[in-house]
Amino acid sequence: MAFLHGVATGHSQVKNALKGRSLTPYLLLAPGLIWLITFFIIPIFSLASTSTMVRPDGAQVGVYVQELRFANYVDAFLINKDQYLRSFIYAALATLVALAIAYPLAYAIAFKSGKYRNILLVLVIAPFFTSFLLRTIAWTQILADQGPVVSAIKVLPFIDDLFRINNTSTAVVIGLAYNFLPFMTLPLYASLERIDPRTLEAAGDLYANGLTTFRKVTLPLSMPGVVAGTLLTFIPAAGDYVNAAILGNPSTKMIGNVIESRFFAVVDYPTAAALSFTLMATILILVSLYIRKSGTDELV
Amino acid sequence: MTTSIAPMPTLSHRAARWFSRNLIRIYAAVAFIYLFIPVAYTFAFSFNDAGKSNLVWQGFTLDNWKNPCGAPQVCESVVNSLKVGVISTLLATFLGTMIAFALGRYKFKGRKSTNLLIFLPMATPEVVLGASLLAMFLNLRINPGFWTVVIAHVMFCISFVVVTVKARIASLDPRLEQAAMDLYANERETFRYVTLPLVMPGIAGAALLAFSLSFDDFIITNFNSGTFSTFPKFVYVSAARGIPAQANVVGSAMFFIALIIVIVGQVVSRQRKKP
Amino acid sequence: MANTKVSQDTGDLKLDRVSKYYGDFCAVDDLSLLVPDGSFFALLGPSGCGKTTTLRMIAGLEEPSAGTISIGSSDITTQKSYRRNVNTVFQNYALFPHLTIFENIAFGLRRRGLKDVKSEVESALNLVELAHLADRKPNQLSGGQQQRIAVARAIVNRPEVLLLDEPLGALDLKLRRQMQIELKRIQTEVGITFIHVTHDQEEAMTMADTIAVMNNGKIEQMGSATDLYESPKTAFVANFLGQCNLIKGKIASKSGDKALVTAKGLTFEVPLSRVATSNESVFIGVRPEKLRLDDNGVNSIKNCVVTDRSFVGTSTQYIVRAPWDLELVVFEQNDEGLHDLRVGDTVSLEWDSEHTFALDGAQDINAGADLDDEE
Numbered sequence: 016m017a018f019l020h021g022v023a024t025g026h027s028q029v030k031n032a033l034k035g036r037s038l039t040p041y042l043l044l045a046p047g048l049i050w051l052i053t054f055f056i057i058p059i060f061s062l063a064s065t066s067t068m069v070r071p072d073g074a075q076v077g078v079y080v081q082e083l084r085f086a087n088y089v090d091a092f093l094i095n096k097d098q099y100l101r102s103f104i105y106a107a108l109a110t111l112v113a114l115a116i117a118y119p120l121a122y123a124i125a126f127k128s129g130k131y132r133n134i135l136l137v138l139v140i141a142p143f144f145t146s147f148l149l150r151t152i153a154w155t156q157i158l159a160d161q162g163p164v165v166s167a168i169k170v171l172p173f174i175d176d177l178f179r180i181n182n183t184s185t186a187v188v189i190g191l192a193y194n195f196l197p198f199m200t201l202p203l204y205a206s207l208e209r210i211d212p213r214t215l216e217a218a219g220d221l222y223a224n225g226l227t228t229f230r231k232v233t234l235p236l237s238m239p240g241v242v243a244g245t246l247l248t249f250i251p252a253a254g255d256y257v258n259a260a261i262l263g264n265p266s267t268k269m270i271g272n273v274i275e276s277r278f279f280a281v282v283d284y285p286t287a288a289a290l291s292f293t294l295m296a297t298i299l300i301l302v303s304l305y306i307r308k309s310g311t312d313e314l315v
Numbered sequence: 316m317t318t319s320i321a322p323m324p325t326l327s328h329r330a331a332r333w334f335s336r337n338l339i340r341i342y343a344a345v346a347f348i349y350l351f352i353p354v355a356y357t358f359a360f361s362f363n364d365a366g367k368s369n370l371v372w373q374g375f376t377l378d379n380w381k382n383p384c385g386a387p388q389v390c391e392s393v394v395n396s397l398k399v400g401v402i403s404t405l406l407a408t409f410l411g412t413m414i415a416f417a418l419g420r421y422k423f424k425g426r427k428s429t430n431l432l433i434f435l436p437m438a439t440p441e442v443v444l445g446a447s448l449l450a451m452f453l454n455l456r457i458n459p460g461f462w463t464v465v466i467a468h469v470m471f472c473i474s475f476v477v478v479t480v481k482a483r484i485a486s487l488d489p490r491l492e493q494a495a496m497d498l499y500a501n502e503r504e505t506f507r508y509v510t511l512p513l514v515m516p517g518i519a520g521a522a523l524l525a526f527s528l529s530f531d532d533f534i535i536t537n538f539n540s541g542t543f544s545t546f547p548k549f550v551y552v553s554a555a556r557g558i559p560a561q562a563n564v565v566g567s568a569m570f571f572i573a574l575i576i577v578i579v580g581q582v583v584s585r586q587r588k589k590p
Numbered sequence: 591m592a593n594t595k596v597s598q599d600t601g602d603l604k605l606d607r608v609s610k611y612y613g614d615f616c617a618v619d620d621l622s623l624l625v626p627d628g629s630f631f632a633l634l635g636p637s638g639c640g641k642t643t644t645l646r647m648i649a650g651l652e653e654p655s656a657g658t659i660s661i662g663s664s665d666i667t668t669q670k671s672y673r674r675n676v677n678t679v680f681q682n683y684a685l686f687p688h689l690t691i692f693e694n695i696a697f698g699l700r701r702r703g704l705k706d707v708k709s710e711v712e713s714a715l716n717l718v719e720l721a722h723l724a725d726r727k728p729n730q731l732s733g734g735q736q737q738r739i740a741v742a743r744a745i746v747n748r749p750e751v752l753l754l755d756e757p758l759g760a761l762d763l764k765l766r767r768q769m770q771i772e773l774k775r776i777q778t779e780v781g782i783t784f785i786h787v788t789h790d791q792e793e794a795m796t797m798a799d800t801i802a803v804m805n806n807g808k809i810e811q812m813g814s815a816t817d818l819y820e821s822p823k824t825a826f827v828a829n830f831l832g833q834c835n836l837i838k839g840k841i842a843s844k845s846g847d848k849a850l851v852t853a854k855g856l857t858f859e860v861p862l863s864r865v866a867t868s869n870e871s872v873f874i875g876v877r878p879e880k881l882r883l884d885d886n887g888v889n890s891i892k893n894c895v896v897t898d899r900s901f902v903g904t905s906t907q908y909i910v911r912a913p914w915d916l917e918l919v920v921f922e923q924n925d926e927g928l929h930d931l932r933v934g935d936t937v938s939l940e941w942d943s944e945h946t947f948a949l950d951g952a953q954d955i956n957a958g959a960d961l962d963d964e965e
Binding site: 040046050058062116122124140146149151152156196233253255257260270271288292302 | 411429438440443446447454469531533547551554568581
C-alpha cells in the first residue's frame with residue numbers, strides 16, 4: 016500500500032510523496048529510453064567501430080575488416096581540414112546572421128505586437144510548413160543570375176557585371192541562416208516574453224534611455240534565449256550539406272557533403288565514420304565550453 | 316514666470332519621430348516578407364504551365380492542382396512520407412509522453428543521465444545521427460528501407476516530444492490532482508479525469524511537432540532509406556533534372572493545411588478561455 | 591469507473607498527539623485536539639505555524655509522522671484521502687479548469703458512483719446562490735464566485751468534516767466580510783463540522799465557535815473568541831489576537847480572590863482567576879480599549895505623555911509613554927466623554943482590576959506581536 020501511495024500526488028516537491036521505492040517511473044521510462052539507447056547510443060558505438068576499420072586489399076567495395084586503425088582519423092582530418100574549417104565558419108556566420116535577423120523580430124513580437132502576438136508567432140513558423148527543400152530550391156530560382164533580385168543589384172554602380180549570388184558561399188550562408196530562423200526566433204521570443212515590461216519602465220524611471228535600457232536590462236535578461244537559439248542554430252548548421260549542395264559550388268563543400276559522398280558516392284565507410292565522429296566530438300566540446308561560459312545548465 | 320509655447324513640430328519632425336518609434340515594427344514587417352518570399356514563390360510556381368522543369372514561367376494553369384499525381388512519383392513519395400509520419404508520430408508521442416510523465420511527476424535515480432540522454436539527440440547534427448544509424452544497420456546487415464526510416468524518425472522525435480509534454484506537465488497546478496483525490500478519485504481516476512485532459516493539449520502539440528519534423532526530414536531519411544522514397548528525398552533527387560510543378564502543389568498544400576490546423580487550434584483554445 | 595468505497599464515519603474529530611516532521615524540521619509538534627461534531631472550528635496562527643499541515647493531515651494529503659486521527663470511533667490516520675469522509679476547500683479554489691461548474695460540483699458524486707447527480711448539484715448551487723452559472727467554466731467566474739463554487743463542490747458530498755484552507759485570502763475586504771457571513775450561514779444551515787484555517791484573527795473570531803491558536807507546530811491556547819481575547823494564557827495569544835499592553839512585574843501577595851503585583855514602584859490588582867501562571871515573575875496585561883484617560887481607578891499609571899494619535903473613525907488610538915519609557919496603546923471610543931488630547935499632553939491612565947490578566951513573565955514579551963501578514 017505504501018508502495019504505491021503517493022504515486023499520482025503530483026506535488027512538485029515529490030520528496031514528500033515518494034520514498035523512492037516505486038517501480039512506476041522506471042516502467043514509464045524504459046520503452047523510450049531503450050529505443051534511444053538502441054537507436055542512438057549503440058549506433059554511435061557502431062560509428063566509432065566502423066571508423067577504425069580497413070578495407071582489405073582486393074576485397075569488394077563495402078567490405079571491411081576491423082583493425083583498430085586510428086590513423087583513419089588522422090588521414091580523414093588531414094584531407095578534409097578545409098571542409099571542416101569551412102563548416103564551422105559558415106555555421107558561425109549563419110548563426111550571427113540569424114541572430115541579427117531574429118532578435119529584432121522576436122523583440123517586436125514580444126513587446127510591440129499587442130493583440131496580434133499569437134498570429135505573428137504562427138506566421139513565424141508558418142513558412143516552415145513548406146518542405147525545406149522546396150524552399151531552398153526556390154531561393155536558387157529567386158536568386159538566379161537572370162532573376163529580379165540579381166538584376167536589381169546589378170543596377171548599382173559599384174557592382175560589376177559578373178556579380179552573382181547563386182552557387183557562392185554567400186548563398187550558402189544565407190540559405191543556412193534562413194533555414195534555421197525559427198530555431199533562433201522562438202527561444203529568443205520565449206525569454207524576451209518572460210521579461211516583465213515594468214522592469215523596463217523601472218529602468219527608464221531610473222534615468223536609463225532606450226539604448227542603455229536595452230544594453231543593461233533587456234539584453235542580459237534575454238541571454239538564456241540567445242544561448243538556446245545560437246546552439247539550436249549552430250549545431251545543425253555545422254553538419255548541414257543540403258544548402259551547400261543546392262546553393263553552393265564544389266569549393267563551398269562542407270563536412271556534411273564529404274560525409275554524404277563517402278557513404279554513397281565514393282564508398283569509404285571508415286573515413287565517413289571517422290569524419291562524423293570527429294564532427295560530433297568537436298561540436299560537443301564547443302557546446303559544453305559555450306554552455307559553461309554562459310552558465311545555462313538546464314537546457315532540457 | 317512666463318512660459319513659452321513650443322513651436323509646432325514640422326512635418327519632417329513628426330515623420331522622423333513616427334519612424335523612430337515604429338522602427339522595430341517596420342523591421343519586423345520586412346523580416347516577415349523575407350520569410351515568406353520562397354513560400355510565395357513556390358505557391359506561384361505551382362500554377363506554372365511547365366513541362367518537366369519548373370524553372371521558367373510559361374503560363375498560368377490549374378492543371379497541376381487538378382491533377383497533383385500527374386508527375387511520376389510525386390504522389391507515391393507523399394504517401395510514403397505520410398505513412399512514415401503517422402507511424403513515427405504515434406510511436407514517438409507514446410514513448411516520449413511516458414518519459415515526460417516519469418520526469419515530471421516522479422523522483423528516481425538517474426534523472427540527470429536521463430535528461431542528458433534526451434538532450435543529446437537534439438544537440439547532434441543530423442549527419443551524425445543518420446550516419447551512425449546507417450553504420451549500425453550496415454554492420455548488422457540490415458537493408459535500409461521503410462522500417463529503418465521509421466526507426467530513425469521515432470528516435471529523433473522522442474526528445475522533442477519529451478520537452479514539449481514535460482513543459483506542459485510542469486505548468487499543471489499540483490493542487491488540482493490533490494483536489495481530485497480529496498473528491499474521492501483514486502490514483503487511476505485522478506489521472507484519467509484530471510491529469511490527462513489537462514496535459515492533452517501538450518501531447519497534441521508534441522504530436523504535431525513530431526509529425527512535421529518527420530514529414531520534412533531529409534538528411535537522416537536520406538542516409539537510412541535505401542531505395543525507399545519520401546517526399547523531401549524525391550524533391551532533392553529530382554532537383555537535378557527538374558522538379559515537377561506538382562511538387563510545388565504538394566508543398567503549398569502542406570503549408571495551407573498546417574496553417575489551418577494551427578489557426579483552428581488557436582481559435583479553439585481562445586474559445587475555451589472566453590468569458 | 592470503479593466505485594471507490596468511501597467511509598461513512600461520523601462523530602467528533604479527534605487528533606491525538608499528532609506530529610509531522612520534514613527531515614529534521616518539525617512542522618507539527620505533538621498536537622492533540624477534539625473538534626465536536628457540527629461545530630465551526632478555527633485554526634489560527636501566523637504563516638509557518640503548522641496549521642495548513644495539520645489541515646492536510648486531516649484531509650489525508652499528508653501522512654502524520656506520529657499520532658492518530660479519528661472520526662468518531664474510526665481511526666483514519668492511514669486512510670487515503672479519497673476514502674475519507676472529509677472534503678477540502680483549497681486556498682486557490684483548485685477548480686478543474688477543463689470542466690464546467692456543473693461537472694466540477696458533480697465530480698465527487700460521480701466518483702462515488704452516483705448516477706443521478708442533477709438534483710444534488712442543483713441544491714448545492716442554490717445553497718451558494720449561483721445556479722445560473724452551471725454551464726460556465728471556472729475561468730469565466732470572478733474570484734468570489736469561484737470561492738463559492740469551491741464550497742459547493744465540497745459540501746455537495748455531505749462530508750462529516752469540511753476543511754477550509756484560508757479560502758478568503760484572495761478576496762478584497764468587503765467581499766471577504768460578505769463571505770465570512772455566508773460561510774457561517776451555510777455551516778449553521780447544513781450542520782457539518784467546519785475546520786477553518788486562517789491567519790486573520792478577526793476572521794477567526796467572527797466565524798468560529800472555538801479557536802485554536804497555533805504557533806511553531808503547537809497549540810498555544812484553545813477556546814471561544816471571548817475566552818482567548820479576554821483571558822489569554824500566553825504572551826503570544828495576547829499579542830496575536832488584537833493588541834495588548836504588557837508590563838513586567840512580580841507577584842507581591844495573594845489574598846482572597848485577588849493578587850497584588852508590583853511593577854516599577856506601582857501596585858496593580860489582578861483577579862486570581864485571570865492569573866495564568868504559578869511563576870512569581872509575571873506580565874500584567876490590559877487591552878487598549880479597557881484603558882481610560884483618568885486617574886482615579888483601582889489600577890492606574892500617572893504622569894504619562896501622549897506620543898502619537900490616530901483617528902480611525904470608530905475610535906481614537908493614542909500611544910502613551912509611561913514614566914519609565916514603556917509605550918502603551920489606548921483606544922478611546924468615539925462617543926461622549928471624548929478627551930481631545932494632542933501629542934505632548936500629559937495624561938493619566940486607569941483601568942478596572944477585572945480587566946487585568948497576568949501571564950508568565952518568563953516568555954518573550956513580544957511573541958505574536960507585529961507579525962507580517964503573510965501571502
